[in-house]
Amino acid sequence: MGFSIKRHTVNKSKKDKMTIMSRRFVCSKAGSRQPDKRDNNITNPRAETRTSCKAQMAICLGGNGKYMCHEFVGEHNHDLHTDSTVHMMSSQRHMSDIHMYEIDLADDSGIRPRFTVELMGRQAGGIENLSCTTQDVRNYLRTKRMSALSYGEAGSLLKYFVTQTKNNPSFTYSVQLDSEEQITNIFWADPKMIIDYAHFGDVVSFDTTFRTNRQCRPLGVFAGFNHHRGCTVFGATLLYDETVESFKWLFEVFAEAHGGKKPITIFTDQDAAMTIALTDMWP
Incomplete structure (x- = not known):
């Protein structure tokens, strides 16, 4: 039987600002989540794990220089971990x-x-x-x-995109960031790609099996054939992973870059996640 704890309040000495005079430890399920005022339309809220558990222990520094327990509540209002689930505790x-x-x-x-x-x-x-x-x-x-993808590499890539956009406003690119403001997925298309897609974009081949970059990030290429049966590229992407969410974002920005035009036929490598994304975004 077990449970995880977390440090709650602490009081330090006013003299050296280092010595801990008292400390309170509570159960990891103490308290409850406060309403999030940033967004009232959260679609997938995280499950509530706290149960306002009152179990806690408070210690203080005695006159003999040793810590002593001066408050203890041992009753929990939730089930404790068993031997088969103790490995899932945060502390373990x-x-x-x-x-x-x-x-x-x-x-x-x-x-x-x-x-x-x-x-x-x-x-x-x-x-x-x-x-x-x-x-x-x-x-x-x-x-x-x-x-x-270090800051220097990401900065160089964004600098290249900005330079291309200044030289030709028709150059387009999109960058997706995660919750920590880190770059995940990247898409770009130059003016020639946009013109070629407008003429020859009815049939498109898309594949993400190329991993020649040092980070082994999936490189995807939208390709097709022109009127001379020559291969032409309609867009390129560097993906963080090959998940449904990444593919949905990619197909959305690809269509936006090409004025909303969607291909009539698309050839893929039969990736399951890609199939789901295509069904939702380009039915």
Whole structure:
């Protein structure tokens, strides 16, 4: 049986501003979420995990220089973790260097996070023996991929786009940012691509199997044929991942860049996520 805790209030000495005079620890499910005033139209709100639990412990520094407990509430208003779920507690979840090495190898081999966790769980004698969950693996990979595109590279890319736009206003590009204001997906099309698509964009081929860049980010190319049966490009993109959300964003900005024109026929590599996005965006 177990539960996670979090530090609540702290009082420090007025003399050295360092010595902790008192500290209060509460259950991780203490309190409740306050209404978010920033947006009243949140479509996918996070599930409420706090239950206003009153369990807590307060300690203070005594005259003998030792800390003593002067308040304790041990009753919880929620179920505690059992032995089979204790590994999911925040205080018990951490990622070791060995785990990060195995996750990197699995990701380079194209293994999805869910299967990576299952593999590591079998090696450890069960998922309950792991110190990380599938969501921890996804968060780790996301942080790693986001940091791969450093500020200098992102700045150089945006500078190039701005320069091209100044030289020719018909040059268009779109950049998608995540919640941390980091660049995820990028799309661009130069004037020749826009003109070619206006004439030869009824049939389009789109593929994201190109990963020749150093970060192995999916490079997608919208291509087709002109009246001389020569290959022509209608647009290009660097994606963060190949998910339904990324493809929906891409198809939306592609159509906007070309004046709302959508292709009549599109050839793809039969990617499942791409199929769902195409059905929703270009039925």
